[in-house]
Amino acid sequence: MPPPPWGGLPKQMQIPFLPEAASTTAASVDYLYYYLSAVTVVMSTLIFAAVFIFAIKYRRRSDDEIPEPIHGSLKLEIAWSVIPFLIMLTFFWWGAQIYFANASPPPDAMDVYAVGKQWMWKIQYPEGQREINELHVPVGRPVKVTLASEDVIHSFFIPAFRLKHDVVPGRYDSMWFTATKPGRYHLFCAEYCGTEHSGMVGWVTVMSEPDYENWLSNGGAEGTMVQQGERLFGQYGCSTCHQLDQQGRCPILRGVYGSRVQLNDGKTVLADDAYIRESILNPNAKIVAGYKSDVMPTYVNQINEEHLLQLIVYIKSLAITKAPGAVAAPGTEGKK
Amino acid sequence: MSTVLQDPQTIETPNYLNAEYGWKSWLFTTDHKRIAVLYMISITVMFVLGGIFAGLIRLELLTPQGDLVNSDTYNKFFTMHGIIMVFFFLIPSIPATLGNFLVPMMIGAKDLAFPRINLLSWYIYIAGALFALIAIVMGGVDTGWTFYTPFSSTFSNTFVITAAVGVFIAGFSSILTGLNFIVTIHKMRAPGMTWGRLPLFVWAHYATSLIQVLGTPVVAITLALVGLERAFHIGIFDPAIGGDPILFQHMFWFYSHPAVYIMILPGMGVISELVSCFSRKAVFGYSFVAASSIGIAVIGFLVWGHHMFVTGMSMYASLYFSLLSFLVAVPSAIKVFNWTATMFRGSISYDTPMLYAFGFIGLFTIGGLTGLFLATLAVDVHVTDTYFVVAHFHYVMVGGMVLAYMGGLHFWWPKITGRMYPEGWAKFSALLVFVGFNLTFFPQFIAGYLGQPRRYHAYAPEFQVYNVLSTAGATVLGVGYIIPFIYFMWSLKYGPLAGNNPWKAKGLEWQTTSPPPTYNFETPPIVTEEAYAYAAHKEEHGG
Incomplete structure (x- = not known):
């Protein structure tokens, strides 16, 4: 102002x-x-x-006054x-x-x-x-x-x-x-x-x-979030199984973000932030078709929220190899 | 006055107060009127306690720095203020005291349907209150009265379970009171007391009882689950062990929103009685006012999500809860319009109870209209969890409910005790309450829109001016509460005798002696006219 x-x-x-x-x-x-x-x-x-006008105008004038009834x-x-x-x-x-x-x-x-x-x-x-x-x-x-x-x-x-x-x-x-x-x-x-x-x-x-x-x-x-996430991807041992260009024990993550993932119970799920978060913390919750459960350990209580976000941003960056450098398109966040 | 002091008149007629003497006659009584008095004393103790916490909160907020007590202590202050006032004062206030005393009398019954369950409900209330007091004495609780998870279930280091057990137990007292009223109103009405002739006070209590019986079990379950998660780490609400924190909010508000109607509906019932009596006129639109109580009780169960517009709930759910929240405002509006219309061409006197009714209509109107801000999605996003909500809530709960309770106390005090209070002092303190209340809570609307978050121990300096006004108002409000306490106590011994019907009011409770005899009526009444038939005599003759 x-x-x-x-x-x-x-x-x-x-x-x-x-x-x-x-x-x-x-x-x-x-x-x-x-x-x-x-x-x-x-x-x-x-x-x-x-209220004010009625209270003044219709104030009681004598103690035995009975007004006419109005029922509604x-x-x-x-x-x-x-x-x-x-x-x-x-x-x-x-x-x-x-x-x-x-x-x-x-x-x-x-x-x-x-x-x-x-x-x-x-x-x-x-x-x-x-x-x-x-x-x-x-x-x-x-x-x-x-x-x-x-x-x-x-x-x-x-x-x-x-x-x-x-x-x-x-x-x-x-x-x-x-x-x-x-x-x-x-x-x-x-x-x-x-x-x-x-x-x-x-x-x-x-x-x-x-x-x-x-x-x-x-x-x-410390570098961009993608770089930090990439470092964490190595530190936490993710890269041993999730190899980027050849099939490891676990699904290849390139291009996963934003795609629909086929699960082994026949359902599909959108690979958004919530899905990736869940897959890191509770890997058995949703198993990709063709893979076994109990292969990946849980990372619950081992990765803090900031690191999780860095990993997700990194995985997101893998989805857009065709246009490197562009800011990742925002995922449609799943609402529970 | 000095002559009165020297020679207090004594009440000779046999009544519920002089029927028996000694503490046993009170602690083992099954008389609904004595139980009402027991409740009245208990909730007054809790009100004083909750009020002390409110005073401490306001004192701390006089300066922005948070320099009177430390943060943990402050957090306990507002938590204990909320728990005590909501669960141990507001919820039982009118139903358990005035309702207990008057519902049987107004329908011409000797007592409630289950007198011993009525006494049991008081003992349960006391047990619950003791747990809450133990929680305070041991060191307090810091979760806020809303017990939000996972803070309450996992993170808080205070006596959450003790306090939750207190609220859990007190809930059963509320359920039993509601159950007792429902059965009483269905089965114990005097001959001729049809549903269409019930005083609106009784209709309001009927609606309240429905909510108490249907809603209270849900909050009991919710708090039990918080206790289970806290004690045994069963993952229900804490996501770290597989729970969902938002589930708690759905369950909590499913009860706690209807619970605000438990708190306000009986107050609306009181106001219907007061406006009618002090206008000497039947309530305008009787059936609409009665039906609006039931409407509030029903729709009130469908609006709980309006407490959760910023939780990330589906926006379509938000849309639905917003629309229904506007819908639930309609029956409240109907009541306000009908009370106002009742005064039209009435014979209005300015006795103390009516002053409280005027105050109620004004403050409840503001409280209700500001509720519409909170039902409006985009505005709620900004003002939720700020002092705007605190102000709105207190306009309804203190400006509405507490004023109705005070008005009701002044109205029925002569019936309950047989004696009058000093009218001049009563009018003066009613004025203090009104002025003090507005000074306390109106500035909070502005502080809230400016962005002052609630439950802040220290706050940004630009909010100070509004907090100073608030604290000043709270001081005036406090004095406005203390004066009635003193003159009510004084009146017990020295008040002039009231007679059976000092207000020339209609209603069966005024046809019996003051204080009423143990079984309320010398001869069981037979009802031959509508409620509020002030002009019955006139109609017969004048046509």
Whole structure:
């Protein structure tokens, strides 16, 4: 909000009324909020006025006064059931539209990965940057944040974007946004997660595109997420069995990501983040047709969520050998 | 007043209070009125305890730094505040006290259908409350009243099982009360007391009882499963051992959303009685108000998912829960409109109970309308888990339920005790409660939309102004609660005698003596008129 011409109040005396609006969603949620607030003010004013006027106008004038009975009116009952409900349907429709628009990210969204852990946010970028309680994003570009939790349920909340999404252990969730205004905005954990819940806060820095590219080029000493994942693929011994170009004891993973995998019980499954995660942690859950169970050991409690994400990004990169260097197309995250 | 102090009048008529003396006569009573009094004392103790925790929370939040107590202690404060207020005050508040006292009287019965089960339900409540108190004394619980998994089942190092056992046990007391009311209302109505003549207070309790009987077992099962996972590592909710944390939320809210209707419906019943009595007029649209209670009870079971719009639940499920959440608002709106219409061309007096009813209508309207923000998907995404939800919930539960309870207490106090309270003090404290309440909770709507998350021990400095207002309001609210406590106690001995029907109210409970005799009526009543027939005499003559 620009300062008024007379300069406004000194900063310490300004009382915030609305949070900053710094995403494409923020403006649309605010308009809906104004609409809801306006209806609330009108409806409550009508009711308060009626109660107030009746209380004054029909106040008891003598102790033995008995007013004429009025038993009701079907027409009125119908009117004050149907009309409010129709108004509510406009809330419903408008709210659902924004919610649905936010449900799936556009295909060109850039990926960021966030892991919630008691009591911090660990952010990593495909390019290899990693940071804690800080998220840097460019202005004007859709960003998809894949959310994972190391322990309990957290919730990734950026008030200036009017967005939050729970971060649930045992699965991946995601949210996306397009930031509209450079600046620093609060990042809060919104789902109570234990002792330092209120300390699980950080900052989202929205930067201009050149600033962002500049920021991105500093750091990432450990290589890109694909490179880190490739290293882990060797360290954890995955590559001994999952050979890339010739048949080992286990399925070849090149080209698997995003494909439909035939399982030995006759079903097929989409090889998305959730499937690969499950296959690493609980290999016997779904066995590829033609392979035996109990060949691969479980990696549960051996790989943390950040490493899992790196492995998945690596496996994802194997799917697109034809266009090396391109950012992996986002998978359609399975919702349970 | 000094003459009253020197020469308190005594109540000579035989009644439930002077029928027997001594602690045994109370602890082994099966009289629904005495059990109501036992409950009243118990929930008052719990309310004071929960209120102390609320005060400590507000004191901590006066400054943003989190400098009064450490984080673990703060987390225990809001957890104990929530558990005590929800499970040990709000849920039993009106049904177990005013409902227990009045449902049999209003339908012209001698007692509830199962008087001994009624006493049992109080003992079960006390057992549950003791577990909750033991959990506090041993060191507290820090899961939040919602016991979300896997935090509660695996990660918390506090006395989760003890507290959960307390809630589990207290649930049975709620089930038994509900069961007792359902059977009583079906089988014990006086001759002529048809369903269409039941006071709306009774209809509200009937709807509440249905939820208690059908919903409470689910939360009992859910908490039992949390206990099993915690104690024996049986994987139900924790994904690390094969469970699903979201399953817990579905099960928990399947009960806990209807449970908010357990808390508010009896309050709505009270308001129907108050508005009618102090307007001297039948409730406008009686059958719609009665049916809306049942409508709330039924639809209320189908909206639990609106607590879960940001959990990653299917967006089509969100759509369904959003739509039904708007639908459940309709019966509540019907009630508000009908109460307002009841006042139209009435004969309205401003006695203390009516002041609480005015307060209820105003605050419940705001509480209800802000509920629509939370049913609206995209807005809920922003405000869920912020102070907006805290404000909305307290507008309904304190602005609605507690004001209804206070209004009901003031209305039926002369019937329960046979004595009047000082009207001036009562009006003054009703005003304090109204002002203090709004000052406490209105700023939280703004803090919530600004993004202040709930359950935060320390918060960003820009939220401070709203928290200071809140804490100031809580202080006023606290005084507004303490004054009635003092004058009610005073009135027990020194209050002027009330007579049988100080408000000239309709309803069978006002036809008997105050306090009522043990079996309520000297001669069993026969009902010949509709509820709230204030103008019955007039109609006969005037046509």
